[in-house]
Amino acid sequence: MHITLERQIKKYFTTNNQFPPGWEAFIQAISDTYTHFDEDRKLIERSLEVSSQELNERYQKLSSSLTIEKELQEKLRLEKESVEKKVEQRTIDLNKEAARLHASLNSLNIGLIMTDVNFNILIINPSAYKILSTTENKLSENSNISQIISFFSGGTKILSKIGECVVKKTPEAIGEFSLASRTLYLSVAPIITSEKAQSGESNVIGTVILIQDITEKKALERSKDEFFSIASHELRTPLTAIRGNIAMIQTYYIDKLQDPELREMLSDVHKSSVRLINIVNDFLDTSRLEMGRMEFKKETFDIIPLIQEVIKEYLTTGSIKKLSIQLEEPHEKIPFVVGDKERVKQVLINLLGNALKFTSVGGVTLHVEANDKSVVIFVVDTGRGIPIETQSLLFRKFQQAGSNLFTRDGVQGTGLGLYISKMMIEGMHGKIWLASSEIGKGTTFAFNLPKEENASV
Amino acid sequence: MKFEQKKYSEAKGWEVFSQAPLREAPQLVLVFGGRQLLEEGKEYETVVSWYPQSHIIWCSTAGEIIDTQVSDDSLVLTAIHFEKTTLAFTEADITQTDQSETVGKQLSEKFTKEGLVHVMVFSDGLHVNGTALVKGILANLPSSISVTGGLVGDGPNFKKTLVGLDKKPSEGKVVLIGFYGESLKVGYGSFGGWDPFGPERIITKAKDNVLYELDQQPALALYKKYLGEQAAGLPSSGLLFPLALRLHTQRGDEEVVRTLLAINEEEQSMTFAGDMPEGTPAKLMKANFERLIDGAEKAAEMSSGPFGVANPQLAILISCIGRKLVLKERIEEELEAVRSKLGNAALTGFYSYGEICPTAASEKQCQLHNQTMTITAFTEN
Numbered sequence: 020m021h022i023t024l025e026r027q028i029k030k031y032f033t034t035n036n037q038f039p040p041g042w043e044a045f046i047q048a049i050s051d052t053y054t055h056f057d058e059d060r061k062l063i064e065r066s067l068e069v070s071s072q073e074l075n076e077r078y079q080k081l082s083s084s085l086t087i088e089k090e091l092q093e094k095l096r097l098e099k100e101s102v103e104k105k106v107e108q109r110t111i112d113l114n115k116e117a118a119r120l121h122a123s124l125n126s127l128n129i130g131l132i133m134t135d136v137n138f139n140i141l142i143i144n145p146s147a148y149k150i151l152s153t154t155e156n157k158l159s160e161n162s163n164i165s166q167i168i169s170f171f172s173g174g175t176k177i178l179s180k181i182g183e184c185v186v187k188k189t190p191e192a193i194g195e196f197s198l199a200s201r202t203l204y205l206s207v208a209p210i211i212t213s214e215k216a217q218s219g220e221s222n223v224i225g226t227v228i229l230i231q232d233i234t235e236k237k238a239l240e241r242s243k244d245e246f247f248s249i250a251s252h253e254l255r256t257p258l259t260a261i262r263g264n265i266a267m268i269q270t271y272y273i274d275k276l277q278d279p280e281l282r283e284m285l286s287d288v289h290k291s292s293v294r295l296i297n298i299v300n301d302f303l304d305t306s307r308l309e310m311g312r313m314e315f316k317k318e319t320f321d322i323i324p325l326i327q328e329v330i331k332e333y334l335t336t337g338s339i340k341k342l343s344i345q346l347e348e349p350h351e352k353i354p355f356v357v358g359d360k361e362r363v364k365q366v367l368i369n370l371l372g373n374a375l376k377f378t379s380v381g382g383v384t385l386h387v388e389a390n391d392k393s394v395v396i397f398v399v400d401t402g403r404g405i406p407i408e409t410q411s412l413l414f415r416k417f418q419q420a421g422s423n424l425f426t427r428d429g430v431q432g433t434g435l436g437l438y439i440s441k442m443m444i445e446g447m448h449g450k451i452w453l454a455s456s457e458i459g460k461g462t463t464f465a466f467n468l469p470k471e472e473n474a475s476v
Numbered sequence: 477m478k479f480e481q482k483k484y485s486e487a488k489g490w491e492v493f494s495q496a497p498l499r500e501a502p503q504l505v506l507v508f509g510g511r512q513l514l515e516e517g518k519e520y521e522t523v524v525s526w527y528p529q530s531h532i533i534w535c536s537t538a539g540e541i542i543d544t545q546v547s548d549d550s551l552v553l554t555a556i557h558f559e560k561t562t563l564a565f566t567e568a569d570i571t572q573t574d575q576s577e578t579v580g581k582q583l584s585e586k587f588t589k590e591g592l593v594h595v596m597v598f599s600d601g602l603h604v605n606g607t608a609l610v611k612g613i614l615a616n617l618p619s620s621i622s623v624t625g626g627l628v629g630d631g632p633n634f635k636k637t638l639v640g641l642d643k644k645p646s647e648g649k650v651v652l653i654g655f656y657g658e659s660l661k662v663g664y665g666s667f668g669g670w671d672p673f674g675p676e677r678i679i680t681k682a683k684d685n686v687l688y689e690l691d692q693q694p695a696l697a698l699y700k701k702y703l704g705e706q707a708a709g710l711p712s713s714g715l716l717f718p719l720a721l722r723l724h725t726q727r728g729d730e731e732v733v734r735t736l737l738a739i740n741e742e743e744q745s746m747t748f749a750g751d752m753p754e755g756t757p758a759k760l761m762k763a764n765f766e767r768l769i770d771g772a773e774k775a776a777e778m779s780s781g782p783f784g785v786a787n788p789q790l791a792i793l794i795s796c797i798g799r800k801l802v803l804k805e806r807i808e809e810e811l812e813a814v815r816s817k818l819g820n821a822a823l824t825g826f827y828s829y830g831e832i833c834p835t836a837a838s839e840k841q842c843q844l845h846n847q848t849m850t851i852t853a854f855t856e857n
């Protein structure tokens with residue numbers, strides 16, 4: 020029986036649990052109800068306790084995760100702030116950099132076009148706009164390089180050069196092109212990143228195409244050349260008159276000039292006029308060669324008699340300087356050469372003249388060889404030799420080894436001789452070169468000329 | 477509609493509950509009784525001899541209801557004569573829980589749909605997933621047909637539940653009654669009255685109606701923690717803490733209550749009367765006496781209210797065993813509450829392992845419920 024019920028019954032009814040007959044079942048039912056009530060109460064109390072424990076645990080977990088979240092958020096905020104600051108500073112730096120770059124690009128008087136690796140145009144500077152934009156050709160920064168290329172005839176060459184530049188990763192000269200009435204010079208350079216490229220990818224991220232308007236430069240060159248040519252031509256006529264008249268005086272009126280000093284002066288005037296004529300001739304030749312106005316005849320001739328003829332002309336000069344001049348007897352029969360005989364003679368005169376000019380002891384020897392395709396003529400002297408550092412400049416305009424145009428070292432010349440010789444030989448499909456030179460021992464120049472076709476060696 | 481009601485107990489034999497004996501042959505006889513009595517075939521021949529032309533349905537229970545009385549180990553009999561309504565019956569066997577939906581489909585498929593107004597289900601209480609069974613039954617019924625019923629019981633034992641149609645009742649049976657005719661009006665209502673409490677948990681491991689884990693913790697351990705010394709009474713003591721599930725459905729979130737049928741110590745699993753979908757939020761529920769009794773009253777109101785039938789002649793009460801385990805000596809209070817709303821209607825029914833009824837009186841689509849008082853009220857014009 021339930022303890023509470025037992026106590027209550029004792030209190031109110033009887034001391035020895037004696038109930039009237041039939042009451043036992045009734046009392047038992049009440050007792051069961053008491054017991055069940057207790058069980059229910061216990062269960063509810065327990066469930067509330069367990070669930071409040073659970074809720075408490077969840078609360079603890081939640082609040083600790085809230086704290087962690089707060090800390091994380093604070094950390095995140097600080098990081099974000101620092102990143103923002105960095106970004107801000109970097110943006111300022113980049114803006115400055117961009118301004119500097121833009122100013123540089125804008126102030127360039129060379130046209131500059133920057134493209135990405137697919138040749139889409141990223142930047143065109145004002146000079147490029149100015150150079151390329153004509154009434155028909157409109158440009159924008161959103162176009163592809165192919166649009167620009169379409170302006171030029173021979174555009175495929177431009178494209179292939181740009182492609183080459185990307186592959187080779189080296190700057191390439193594209194060449195001269197004319198656009199409308201102007202001449203442009205194009206070159207291209209790759210843009211290479213320092214970032215390591217992923218496998219299979221190139222570190223070339225684009226190209227820079229430079230466009231120079233060389234129209235004025237070209238015109239200037241041309242007018243200079245023309246000036247040279249005209250001036251020289253105009254100088255030669257009076258000079259020829261001076262030289263001719265003096266020669267006539269020396270030939271026909273020499274007996275009237277009894278004063279040796281007067282004779283001497285007249286001789287000087289003659290020499291100077293000859294020299295001046297030579298200089299003017301050199302200038303005229305140079306000018307004609309440069310402008311491509313010199314024509315070369317295609318003659319087939321034996322070079323040996325020509326060499327002998329030139330040697331003969333110099334025999335007097337040689338004997339005055341006590342120098343020997345000779346042609347080595349060839350070991351074999353020399354085939355005929357193809358060229359302009361007169362020009363070849365001029366080259367021979369120049370080379371032999373130079374050789375004598377720079378030789379004070381010994382002499383000059385010429386010899387001739389034939390090979391598969393050409394005949395080679397060597398001019399060997401025993402002169403003072405050419406310093407190695409000036410050897411590479413020999414065939415340039417106004418160059419003389421070891422001196423400049425105005426300090427002649429006592430040796431007269433314009434510095435155009437070798438330059439003219441080179442252009443002439445090349446105009447006849449030959450080559451001229453310095454074969455060897457040693458200081459104090461001598462120098463050997465050589466040139467070749469194509470030999471007569473079907474000629475047997 | 478006419479009927480007579482009787483009750484059999486070993487102490488008192490047969491007692492008559494109705495005022496006058498039924499003169500016409502009833503089409504339907506419902507016998508709800510203690511599992512042992514039914515298994516022994518007690519009074520089986522007697523009942524058959526009383527109603528030789530009638531369809532007799534036998535159901536084992538977790539408590540028999542007649543009028544406002546609840547008894548165990550008795551037989552309560554209601555013989556019903558319908559004047560205009562006709563009936564059809566289908567039955568099927570089920571041995572595996574996972575056959576539930578298929579069996580449900582087979583059963584409802586057999587009905588002629590024309591004139592059908594209502595279906596009642598009496599199903600085995602242990603070998604069935606109630607949710608799947610309901611889904612199967614509904615699959616082959618027009619949406620205008622209402623379905624009510626329940627999963628029969630076995631006291632607080634959860635060992636063996638029996639159902640029979642015109643035969644001695646046996647395990648693994650599901651019987652459906654189809655009601656035909658325009659003159660029959662059916663009202664229904666279902667209400668729980670349990671309070672969710674404690675933290676919300678998520679079903680993290682479950683398969684069909686077997687629950688393994690809540691919040692990644694073994695569910696069985698949680699129940700034992702709450703039950704304390706009453707854990708020894710599992711699975712029946714588990715009914716003291718049903719689970720409220722917040723199901724995500726197309727109509728929005730719907731709260732359903734799930735009650736425990738069995739436990740498996742080895743697997744640490746718990747089998748419930750309906751589906752336990754993974755990811756569903758769940759809360760433990762506890763009883764509140766007043767609210768349980770109020771709940772029964774509300775169910776009665778629903779069945780006889782504007783959407784139900786006014787002045788019903790007969791009401792079949794299917795109430796959850798969980799309620800009986802909680803209310804104990806006070807269990808009859810919920811029947812008195814029902815009676816207060818249903819006037820003179822004859823009351824019969826049983827304590828069950830699961831109830832089937834639409835969620836609202838205005839709806840037809842039924843669901844499996846647990847821990848509720850579910851009432852089906854009839855009247856014939």
